[in-house]
Amino acid sequence: MRVAIAGASGFIGKALVANLKGSYSIVGLSRSQHTHSEEHSSCEWRNCDLFSLLDAEKALEGAEIAVYLVHSMQPSAHLSQGSFEDFDLIVADNFLRAAQKNKVKKIIYVGGLIPDDSNNLSAHLQSRREVESVFLTSDIPTTILRAALIIGSNGSSFQIMTRLVQRLPVMICPQWTSTASQPVALDDVLKSIRYCMENPATDNKIYDLGGPNVLSYSEMMLRVADLMGLRRTLWKVPFLTPHLSALWVRLVTSAPKNLINPLIESLRNPLLVREDHRLEIPGHQFMGIGEALKLAIENYSDAKRPHAFQAARDAKHEVRSVQRIPLPPGWTARDVALEYMAYLPVMRPRVMKVEVKDRWVYFCNRFPYIRLLVLEYSPDRSWGHRELFYVRGGLFSKKSGRGRLEFREVLGGTACLAAIHDFRPRLPWYFYKVTQAYVHLWVMKQFARHLARPLVQKPKLG
CATH class of the missing domain: 3.40.50.720 (NAD(P)-binding Rossmann-like Domain)
Structure with missing residues (x-):
């Protein structure tokens, strides 16, 4: 056996x-x-x-x-x-x-x-x-x-x-x-x-x-x-x-x-x-x-x-970030992923917009126009209750085959995890830690508050 x-x-x-x-x-x-x-x-x-x-x-x-x-x-x-x-x-x-x-x-x-x-x-x-x-x-x-x-x-x-x-x-x-x-x-x-x-x-x-x-x-x-x-x-x-x-x-x-x-x-x-x-x-x-x-x-x-x-150490400057966010009643991880992409362009400060073209998602700076992060949706590894995007580049990211963003339902659908795995920033490491890393946490915190609002509407597929 x-x-x-x-x-x-x-x-x-x-x-x-x-x-x-x-x-x-x-x-x-x-x-x-x-x-x-x-x-x-x-x-x-x-x-x-x-x-x-x-x-x-x-x-x-x-x-x-x-x-x-x-x-x-x-x-x-x-x-x-x-x-x-x-x-x-x-x-x-x-x-x-x-x-x-x-x-x-x-x-x-x-x-x-x-x-x-x-x-x-x-x-x-x-x-x-x-x-x-x-x-x-x-x-x-x-x-x-x-x-x-x-x-x-x-x-x-x-x-x-x-x-x-x-x-x-x-x-x-x-x-x-x-x-x-x-x-x-x-x-x-x-x-x-x-x-x-x-x-x-x-x-x-x-x-x-x-x-x-x-x-x-x-x-x-x-x-x-x-x-x-x-x-x-x-x-x-x-x-x-x-x-x-x-x-x-x-x-x-x-x-x-x-x-x-x-x-x-x-x-x-x-x-x-x-x-x-x-x-x-x-x-x-x-x-x-x-x-x-x-x-x-x-x-x-x-x-x-x-x-x-012994503590785990990685000389490659890779990042893992996992945050637990609310899952509104009746929502799936796919709904949360769609809402996340819709929410980013309208949150304050409004310096970012998100473009979705087929399987590709582009996080862009408005003025000047720069693609900051490029994600590719993976339908083969996604099934509604777990949505996966691979990091494919952008100004803020090195190309990495394992870098990914996911939204996943846990604990019987009572909560959702938003997770970034094996992300490799392009910014100098110490500069990244005091800038982009904190911005990501702040954005996820604001998004969690948004989902916790009683009147938040379930996104529609478009």
């Missing part, structure tokens, strides 16, 4: 490849070209940017089971505009569409534990729940595995905690370090994924993964210190905000802001396993916290830290 793993080069993905080796035909999906060691020689690696639906469709060819281990908290381009929640949403939507086209038989998604008070979720956990909804509303049998802190030597959360313990003899512990959590060992997560792959009874179910121990982040740090033979003192203070906490954690651990801030924000709520949703594997006992931490520390090395914290 062929299993495709999205996120196969990540913390859980690498371990899953090793776990499944010899039993399955494994396809590992990775954004960049990798030279993989012989331990992964049985895995077929496919270069895949999941922000591209075409890439995703090619990557999932022949797959019967698809395992989704992706998150988008790290930048995916040299300049990334938008929230990681919207990045997560568009990537998950591409993955699902590609799975449907390739007739994948099952999807397994590893997300985050959702607290009982789901009305006050952090952006990180809200994003995880939105991704769940993308998969669960599809026609492909899906299993959702929810986990809080996954304990493993290469996990970013574990490495952050370990570096704090190593570097700080006295640790100032804000309120979030006292929040109860139910961590789970990496080996138990791998066992759970494999069990769900092999048991149809788990289809279309949501399971919570967690070990037998409930403890706080500060208690875990003391256990780590004890296992490493270090003596540490914790000072609990009530006045440090999550923002200030994230700042000092970043300074101590060198972990990036995009990773630290969402993780700390998500710890404001207890993350505990619901007993009626616990995954029970016959003959298997989930590992206790002591054994899980000991195993992770034995394989931990400071030299491994950059792999967990």
Whole structure:
């Protein structure tokens, strides 16, 4: 059976490849070209940017089971505009569409534990729940595995905690370090994924993964210190905000802001396993916290830290910009695309006009007349609920075969994503960042306000 793993080069993905080796035909999906060691020689690696639906469709060819281990908290381009929640949403939507086209038989998604008070979720956990909804509303049998802190030597959360313990003899512990959590060992997560792959009874179910121990982040740090033979003192203070906490954690651990801030924000709520949703594997006992931490520390090395914290960088000066905009009742993504082209010529300041000739769309400066951006409509890759235009040039853009603008319906038609991918500006990079990049965000913000007006009329095809 062929299993495709999205996120196969990540913390859980690498371990899953090793776990499944010899039993399955494994396809590992990775954004960049990798030279993989012989331990992964049985895995077929496919270069895949999941922000591209075409890439995703090619990557999932022949797959019967698809395992989704992706998150988008790290930048995916040299300049990334938008929230990681919207990045997560568009990537998950591409993955699902590609799975449907390739007739994948099952999807397994590893997300985050959702607290009982789901009305006050952090952006990180809200994003995880939105991704769940993308998969669960599809026609492909899906299993959702929810986990809080996954304990493993290469996990970013574990490495952050370990570096704090190593570097700080006295640790100032804000309120979030006292929040109860139910961590789970990496080996138990791998066992759970494999069990769900092999048991149809788990289809279309949501399971919570967690070990037998409930403890706080500060208690875990003391256990780590004890296992490493270090003596540490914790000072609990009530006045440090999550923002200030994230700042000092970043300074101590060198972990990036995009990773630290969402993780700390998500710890404001207890993350505990619901007993009626616990995954029970016959003959298997989930590992206790002591054994899980000991195993992770034995394989931990400071030299491994950059792999967990490495930020995506692109020397080609490419841009990705994703904004969530309202979708008026009864509208499709095609309606939004048509309205966008009609709206630009009449918005203030009226310095731009849009010309549409067959499949070509020209964004032009009025005085003097200059074509600023040239787009080509792609009918073969558009179907009403997702409209795609390729960037073909203009004064403000370099010619690029992958540069594109799309409008796509998400979350059951309750919202729309307007996205620019792999755009390569012609302006000098730093000048572009303080001019054209800000203008694009301003225009999309104004367009979103326009769509939110109660009397906005659905465009007519012309």
